[in-house]
Amino acid sequence: MIEFVNVNKTYANGTIALKDINLKIDQGEFVAVIGLSGAGKSTLIRCINRMHDISSGRLLVHNVDVAKLTGKQIRRFRRGIGMIFQSFNLVTRISVIQNVLVSFVPDLPMWRKLTGVFTREQKMKALEALDKVGILDKAYIRVDQLSGGQQQRVALARTLAQNPDILLADEPIASLDPVTSRMVMDDFKKINQEMNISVIMNIHHVEVALEYADRIIGIRKGEVVFDGAASQVTKEV
Numbered sequence: 001m002i003e004f005v006n007v008n009k010t011y012a013n014g015t016i017a018l019k020d021i022n023l024k025i026d027q028g029e030f031v032a033v034i035g036l037s038g039a040g041k042s043t044l045i046r047c048i049n050r051m052h053d054i055s056s057g058r059l060l061v062h063n064v065d066v067a068k069l070t071g072k073q074i075r076r077f078r079r080g081i082g083m084i085f086q087s088f089n090l091v092t093r094i095s096v097i098q099n100v101l102v103s104f105v106p107d108l109p110m111w112r113k114l115t116g117v118f119t120r121e122q123k124m125k126a127l128e129a130l131d132k133v134g135i136l137d138k139a140y141i142r143v144d145q146l147s148g149g150q151q152q153r154v155a156l157a158r159t160l161a162q163n164p165d166i167l168l169a170d171e172p173i174a175s176l177d178p179v180t181s182r183m184v185m186d187d188f189k190k191i192n193q194e195m196n197i198s199v200i201m202n203i204h205h206v207e208v209a210l211e212y213a214d215r216i217i218g219i220r221k222g223e224v225v226f227d228g229a230a231s232q233v234t235k236e237v
């Protein structure tokens with residue numbers, strides 16, 4: 001359902017970030033992309049929802065050639081793909097539930113989002129998503145009152161409310177302590193297993209990747225140097 005065919009990516013300044021990537025990722029897989037800083041992990045993930053354009057080759061998501069999508073199609077396409085960042089990207093001065101609700105109206109300016117009236121159905125959906133990640137009791141609390149782990153769960157809930165079938169995560173636990181990291185990883189695992197949502201995650205904690213992911217993709221200098229089950233990863237990889 002995600003397929004890279006001879007994909008290359010060179011940034012405008014000439015940096016070669018991806019070299020001849022060939023990958024197939026099936027629905028429901030939990031994939032961890034590992035590699036040193038600068039290896040190309042983030043670029044790889046961000047090509048999938050077209051935050052970055054590829055330079056050559058083909059990238060298919062649900063058999064759609066991502067490069068061929070235009071303005072309005074890109075926005076609709078992105079809504080089916082959740083994206084989680086290291087920095088959570090929440091609006092911290094509003095409540096948890098408002099953060100989830102504003103994702104239902106992505107095209108409005110922020111002031112319109114904040115004064116928006118949401119339907120009962122949208123509110124139910126938002127609360128359901130918060131329940132899924134265990135922070136229903138925080139729904140009416142301002143985001144800036146929450147811990148980092150809780151904020152990452154709000155980001156997860158916001159994404160789940162969009163009913164994605166793919167969840168991309170760019171270093172989602174990089175700014176969290178080890179205990180909180182595991183709680184967030186448990187949430188990813190649960191979402192992956194219970195909802196059959198594909199998870200593709202960049203992570204530099206190799207031990208955590210091996211513990212949670214089914215499949216490990218190792219990237220070095222823009223190339224795939226390992227692709228296999230977590231159990232096959234040896235010291236050298």
Ligand code: ADP
Pocket residue numbers: 011012013015016017035036037038039040041042043044202
């Ligand atoms: P990783 O996620 O593994 O740390 P990245 O995908 O962020 O790696 O970066 C891969 C390479 O591309 C690095 O050499 C990085 O400096 C470069 N790079 C990343 N983003 C840009 C950009 N917007 N413009 C130019 N070079 C970039």
Ligand code: ADP
Pocket residue numbers: 133134135147148149150151179180183184186187
């Ligand atoms: P902190 O960063 O302050 O440790 P956390 O956000 O990690 O806070 O956790 C806050 C509380 O939420 C903890 O008491 C923890 O037991 C609970 N908790 C953590 N993860 C989950 C989860 N996935 N579902 C339900 N409750 C959770």
